[in-house]
Amino acid sequence: xxxxxxxxxxxxxxxxxxxxxxxxxxxxxxxxxxxxxxxxxxxxxxxxxxxxxxxxxxxxxxxxxxxxxxxxxxxxxxxxxxxxxxxxxxxxxxxxxxxxxxxxxxxxxxxxxxxxxxxxxxxxxxxxxxxxxxxxxxxxxxxxxxxxxxxxxxxxxxxxxxxxxxxxxxxxxxxxxxxxxxxxxxxxxxxxxxxxxxxxxxxxxxxxxxxxxxxxxxxxxxxxxxxxxxxxxxxxxxxxxxxxxxxxxxxxxxxxxxxxxxxxxxxxxxxxxxxxxxxxxxxxxxxxxxxxxxxxxxxxxxxxxxxxxxxxxxxxxxxxxxxxxxxxxxxxxxxxxxxxxx
Amino acid sequence: xxxxxxxxxxxxxxxxxxxxxxxxxxxxxxxxxxxxxxxxxxxxxxxxxxxxxxxxxxxxxxxxxxxxxxxxxxxxxxxxxxxxxxxxxxxxxxxxxxxxxxxxxxxxxxxxxxxxxxxxxxxxxxxxxxxxxxxxxxxxxxxxxxxxxxxxxxxxxxxxxxxxxxxxxxxxxxxxxxxxxxxxxxxxxxxxxxxxxxxxxxxxxxxxxxxxxxxxxxxxxxxxxxxxxxxxxxxxxxxxxxxxxxxxxxxxxxxxxxxxxxxxxxxxxxxxxxxxxxxxxxxxxxxxxxxxxxxxxxxxxxxxxxxxxxxxxxxxxxxxxxxxxxxxxxxxxxxxxxxxx
Numbered sequence: 001x002x003x004x005x006x007x008x009x010x011x012x013x014x015x016x017x018x019x020x021x022x023x024x025x026x027x028x029x030x031x032x033x034x035x036x037x038x039x040x041x042x043x044x045x046x047x048x049x050x051x052x053x054x055x056x057x058x059x060x061x062x063x064x065x066x067x068x069x070x071x072x073x074x075x076x077x078x079x080x081x082x083x084x085x086x087x088x089x090x091x092x093x094x095x096x097x098x099x100x101x102x103x104x105x106x107x108x109x110x111x112x113x114x115x116x117x118x119x120x121x122x123x124x125x126x127x128x129x130x131x132x133x134x135x136x137x138x139x140x141x142x143x144x145x146x147x148x149x150x151x152x153x154x155x156x157x158x159x160x161x162x163x164x165x166x167x168x169x170x171x172x173x174x175x176x177x178x179x180x181x182x183x184x185x186x187x188x189x190x191x192x193x194x195x196x197x198x199x200x201x202x203x204x205x206x207x208x209x210x211x212x213x214x215x216x217x218x219x220x221x222x223x224x225x226x227x228x229x230x231x232x233x234x235x236x237x238x239x240x241x242x243x244x245x246x247x248x249x250x251x252x253x254x255x256x257x258x259x260x261x262x263x264x265x266x267x268x269x270x271x272x273x274x275x276x277x278x279x280x281x282x283x284x285x286x287x288x289x290x291x292x293x294x295x296x297x298x299x300x301x302x303x304x305x306x307x308x309x310x311x312x313x314x315x316x317x318x319x320x321x322x323x324x325x326x327x328x329x330x331x332x333x334x335x336x337x338x339x340x341x342x
Numbered sequence: 343x344x345x346x347x348x349x350x351x352x353x354x355x356x357x358x359x360x361x362x363x364x365x366x367x368x369x370x371x372x373x374x375x376x377x378x379x380x381x382x383x384x385x386x387x388x389x390x391x392x393x394x395x396x397x398x399x400x401x402x403x404x405x406x407x408x409x410x411x412x413x414x415x416x417x418x419x420x421x422x423x424x425x426x427x428x429x430x431x432x433x434x435x436x437x438x439x440x441x442x443x444x445x446x447x448x449x450x451x452x453x454x455x456x457x458x459x460x461x462x463x464x465x466x467x468x469x470x471x472x473x474x475x476x477x478x479x480x481x482x483x484x485x486x487x488x489x490x491x492x493x494x495x496x497x498x499x500x501x502x503x504x505x506x507x508x509x510x511x512x513x514x515x516x517x518x519x520x521x522x523x524x525x526x527x528x529x530x531x532x533x534x535x536x537x538x539x540x541x542x543x544x545x546x547x548x549x550x551x552x553x554x555x556x557x558x559x560x561x562x563x564x565x566x567x568x569x570x571x572x573x574x575x576x577x578x579x580x581x582x583x584x585x586x587x588x589x590x591x592x593x594x595x596x597x598x599x600x601x602x603x604x605x606x607x608x609x610x611x612x613x614x615x616x617x618x619x620x621x622x623x624x625x626x627x628x629x630x631x632x633x634x635x636x637x638x639x640x641x642x643x644x645x646x647x648x649x650x651x652x653x654x655x656x657x658x659x660x661x662x663x664x665x666x667x668x669x670x671x672x673x674x675x676x677x678x679x680x681x682x683x
Contacts, residue, residue: 063491065616113675114629116428116491120616121668128664136661261613265430265495278489316506323500327482330493334486 010275010287012332017294020301028304034178036300038186042151042251044296045185046071046244047266048289052189052196053237054267055288059200060233061213061280062108062115066123067241068263070100072256073130074245079139079255082147089147090246097242098235100126105231119234123264130257139255151251155184185247192240196285209233213280269322270295273329295322377677378626378641385648393655403533405651407601409621409643410535411436411594411611416618416625416639417546418587423622424550425583426563426631427483427490432591432618434501435475436611439468439595441505444514444605447521461520469592475501476588480581494584498615505607514605525600535597539640542590546636559583563631620646620667624674646670 025032050067057064078093100122107118133139141147160180200206208229211219220226244263249255274291276283299318306313389396415432422429445451446464455463475497482493519526527534550556558579561569570576594614599605625642627634646667653663 107672111672111676112679113672117619117623117629117671117675120619121671123616123668124620124671125665125668128661128668131661131664132659265498268492269495269499272492272495278492314507314510316503316511319503320500320507321503323496323498323503326492326499327496330482330488330496331486334488 010284010290013274013287013290013294013329017290017297020294020297024297024301024304028301028308031300031304034174034181037178038154038181038183040293040296040300041186042183044292045183045189046247046251047263047270047296048189048292049192049240049244049247050263051267051270051288051292052192052285053240054264055271055274055276055283055285056196056200056209056233057115057237058268058271058276058278059209059213059280059283060230061216062230062233063119063268063278064104064234064237065116065119065264066100066104066126067237067244067267068260069123069127069130070097070238070241070260071245071248071263072258072260073100073126073133074242075249075259076130076134076139076255076257078147078246079141079249080133082249083142083145086146086150089141089145089250090150090243093246093249094239094242097238097240097245099238100241101235101238102231104238105234108234109227109231115234127257134255134257136257138257139249141249141253141255143253148250148253150184151247151249153184154181155187156180156182185251188243188247192243193285193289200283200285205229205232210281210283213282215281266295269326272333273326275333277333295325298322298325378624378638378645378674382641382645382648385645385652389648389652389655393652396655399531403536405644405647406536406539407533409647410539411597412614412617412621413539413640413643414542414590414594414597415587415611415614416621416643417542417636418583418590419615419618420622420625420627420634420636420639421546421550421559421583422490422587423619423627423629424559424563424631424634425580426566427580427583428619429476429479429494429584429587430491430615431475431479431494431497431501432587432594433611433614434498434505435472435588435591436595436598436614437502437505437607437609438475438508439472439592440599440605440610441509441514441607442471443468443521443596443599444516447518448514448516457520461518464521465524465596468596469589472592472595473585473589476585476591477581479588480584483584484577484580502607505610509605509607511608515603516605517603522600522603525597535601538593538597542593543636543640546586550634550636555579555582560632560634563628563634565632617643617646620671623671626674626678628678629675642674 021032030036050071054064054067074093074096077096078089081089081092103125104115104119104122107113107121108115111118157180160177200209208219208224208226211222211224212226212229216226245260248259270291271283271288272278272291273294274284274287274289276288298321299315302313302315302318302321395401415436419429419432443464446460446467447457449455449457449460452460452463479490479494479497482488482496483490486493523534524538525533525535529537550559558569558574561572561574562576562579566576591611595610598610621643622639623629623642624645625635625638625640627638649666649670650660650663653666654660
């Protein structure tokens with residue numbers, strides 16, 4: 001019964017996403033062009049990674065406010081390491097994110113402080129560390145190493161045969177060209193989502209996460225490693241935020257200590273739109289991905305709509321529409337969820 | 343009669359402002375309750391001894407002006423947190439209030455209205471609008487039983503967008519001494535905004551301590567089910583604290599634009615929600631609800647500001663001060679935890 005409700009929300013958000021894509025493709029020229037699709041995927045992969053970590057945190061009944069400033073901090077760290085190559089930049093950034101996540105986990109598990117406040121403190125601390133390291137400026141990444149290929153490149157680009165693509169390609173050609181030009185950050189996000197789906201559905205860790213979210217005390221009494229599960233979830237969120245920060249630096253060519261403002265709330269919104277309940281205990285990884293894409297597409301659609309010239313909505317409408325969308329989703333959820341609880 | 347009965351039912355035993363839990367005679371409990379005041383006293387003493395020019399009117403005014411809007415918003419936040427909720431939308435509501443105000447006193451909305459009326463409207467309407475948005479938050483929380491963090495996330499995201507759409511994202515610059523008096527005017531040598539802040543703190547402290555509504559707020563935060571059973575109108579109480587938080591945000595938004603002689607919807611109140619929550623936490627209000635102190639929120643904001651001021655005055659960069667702030671929050675809440683454990 002309860003699981004049916006979750007997949008219902010997941011199907012709802014997926015249908016809404018498909019509807020948006022179909023309407024966009026029918027209404028706007030170039031909306032389904034490979035250029036547009038790849039741009040949307042490349043840009044939103046950072047948010048997809050951050051939202052994935054948030055999804056796991058929320059499933060345990062917690063919250064992680066630090067993801068945005070952790071990503072900003074790790075973008076600085078990886079920018080400093082970028083002259084040494086792609087791997088040092090990547091590993092350094094992720095390690096910095098893991099440290100921040102471990103700190104959150106430690107404060108929550110050992111000091112028993114509410115996740116909201118613990119991660120608020122880590123948010124401030126990460127932001128302070130990022131600004132200190134960067135001396136309050138952007139840090140340019142090195143273009144001499146391969147570091148920027150992580151955010152700007154496409155993993156399989158060099159394998160693309162000559163006959164793929166071209167101007168008058170049929171659907172198969174377009175699909176193959178999409179495959180070979182699939183952005184590297186989107187591959188990273190895709191792999192992360194596949195691994196997370198496996199973890200959640202087929203590994204003990206996933207069961208523990210849902211059990212802790214359903215009732216921490218009960219899980220503890222059942223002998224589940226609740227503290228370890230909670231710690232690991234924040235560690236994971238920190239690591240994914242770190243990865244997002246590395247992509248940020250690599251994609252925009254600079255470590256930016258003041259970026260990431262509001263990312264945490266965007267991620268929470270994506271998770272909620274994806275139907276994961278904030279009270280914990282239930283959730284879906286793939287619906288979160290649909291939530292990220294849905295909120296991300298609103299911006300793209302707004303651009304295309306303005307391009308048609310019928311209306312002229314400033315970019316500021318984007319947040320109004322996102323907020324309204326979130327409102328509709330939570331109201332629907334509250335209507336759906338009430339018969340179960342009350 | 344029924345009011346008295348209710349009050350008896352939910353009246354906690356201690357009669358201080360920090361209600362809801364029996365004090366325990368342990369050092370940790372004492373530190374948790376009065377530690378904020380002790381820390382503030384130590385900070386002031388340290389600065390008197392080591393920071394040059396500390397005991398001047400200018401230092402006093404500068405430091406208080408820095409925390410003014412945080413405290414005003416923090417008072418509303420204290421009431422919300424006392425019911426076990428949270429309000430993330432305060433910064434965005436500040437932006438809305440700040441964005442719509444200039445249109446009144448510059449005569450853009452009503453060119454033919456007399457100036458004094460326009461100035462009165464420029465104060466009353468934005469605050470009322472922010473209060474209405476607060477009512478919307480309360481409606482979502484109480485009517486739809488949506489978790490406060492999500493319910494107020496809606497306006498956190500959409501509210502700033504509304505303010506930006508209203509002004510088209512433009513910076514509005516103005517010079518209007520009669521309006522700006524709310525921030526820049528002086529009474530007895532102290533900026534008027536500081537008087538407003540003190541008035542808000544005292545009014546809320548009085549409400550929490552002396553009125554039935556105040557008792558009901560604490561009762562809802564202490565144990566919602568018990569409060570409902572003893573006849574507290576839980577939905578109405580929850581709704582009203584979000585309205586109060588909205589009104590406080592409106593006042594703070596006006597003070598920000600009056601101080602800056604400019605309204606920038608992109609920046610007004612940015613991050614204020616987290617500063618306010620931090621001040622509430624350091625001040626000793628229980629984040630799970632049921633115990634609240636608005637003077638504590640004022641002290642909490644003062645401590646955070648004084649730590650930053652002390653570090654800056656002694657040559658520590660601002661970014662390092664952020665780390666100190668983080669540590670401060672963790673320590674303060676950890677001490678609270680010790681009392682409850």
